[in-house]
Amino acid sequence: MTRQELPNxxxxxxxKGIPVPIGLIFDEDILNISESHQVVAYGYSMNGTTMTINIYDNRIHDTECVLRIPDISNPGEIRAFAVDPSTGEMLPLPNNNNDKWAGLLVEDGYRPQWPSYGPDISIASPQSLQLSGPIVTAPVSVSAGPTAAKKASRPRPGAPGARVNQIVMVAQQQQAMGDLLVDTYSVQNYGEFPAHYSSLGIEIDAPDGSQSFAPPPAPPTDNELAPGDTIGVTINxxxxxxxxxxxxxxxxxxxxxxxGSGAWFRILYPPASVSASPQISSSKGQSRGASKNGGEGQGSRHGDELRPPHRHPRCLEITSVPRH
Incomplete structure (x- = not known):
């Protein structure tokens, strides 16, 4: 098996300078497959018929390791060693890690993927919306439990508690179609390592299920957010x-x-919601509403013309509504 895998x-x-994962086989007994291991090979050298393969072994951090094959024409047992960085001497693996393998397999179906950093880049200050529409009184149907009712409406004093399918009159702020909308928020890298991103923005899910993005797609750039750092974003x-x-x-x-270009990743946080209406006259001098959530924005970003339509009611204070 090993002799057939080595040319590959x-x-x-x-x-070709391409690192590749290889599986190290514990023995020929299928019942011991859980004792097998995986490492990454990134180089090799030959001394006669003896082959030394440079590997990264995730059991042994920050230590150079090698596999030693005494005779590539008749590989037999493969031995693993740690390498002394100062002398180059081959040493036994630390912590009693297994260092004897019956064979190896090249995992040639592997393809590298860039990490998304999704769990690391998270909201520091929630979305805050500046809208152009007036505050109006409108009926809102509350069709979920108490938690959703609390998020969807603010009852007037003395109003009955929200129940399933109850319709209540609430103060609601709207956005005039075609007017400027400003969305600000900030994110922080909560991870241990620098997080890379091309651009920060918003996904806009419209009532008809279509999607658009602000800012629009642009040539990729590699921006770095250091661990613990926060950046404010303003989307116009x-x-x-x-x-x-x-x-x-x-x-x-x-x-x-x-x-090439990367992919769009949603930040794991409830989205904001806004209602657009054609019945509101666009008035640049009108007072604008801001969300209860607040949020700090810096560094203006610009969006393109958006396409329509999705769901979600909007209230006096623009709050974040969980998606189900």
Whole structure:
């Protein structure tokens, strides 16, 4: 097995400078498959018929390790060693890690993927919306339990408690279709390592299920957010909404891809929601509403013309509504 795998390992990967995972087989007994292990090979050297393969072993951090094959024509048992960085001497693996293997397999189906950093880049200050519409009184149907009712409406004093399918009159702020909408929030890198992103922005889910993004897609750049650092984002959508209805605004970022554009990732936080209406006259001098959540924004970002339509009611204070 090992003798057949070695030409694939060297010619297709290591000779081309391509690291590749290899599986180390514990023995020929299938019942012991859980004792097998995986490492990453990144180089090799030959001394006669003896082959030394440079590997990264995740059991032994920050230590150079090698596999030693005494005779590539008749591999037999493969031994693993740690390497002394000062002398180059091969030493036994620390912590009683297994260092004897019956064979190896090249995992040539592996393809590298850029990490998304999704769990690391998280909201520091929730979305805050500046809208152009007036505050109006409108009926809102509350069709969920007490938690959703609390998020969806603010009852007047003396009003009965929210029940399933109850319709209540609430103060609601709307956005005039085609007017400027400003969304600000901030994110922090809560991880241990620098997080990479191409751009921060918002996904806009329209009433008809379509999606658009602000800012619009642009040539990828590699921006870095150091551990613990916070950055404020301001998204200016010059002409918001081309159809009436409720829009969901989801904070997110474009990742940095390998050899090309990355992908859009939503930040794990409840989206903001706003209702767009054609019945509101656009008035630039009108007072603008801001969300209860607050939030700090810096560094202006610009969005393109958005396409329509999704769901979500909007109230006097723009709050974040969980998606189900």
């Amino acid at each position: 390992l060297t010619r297709n990967f290591l000779d 959508v010059a002409s918001f909404g081309s159809a009436p209805g409720n829009y969901a605004l989801i904070a997110g970022y474009n990742s940095v891809g390998i050899n």
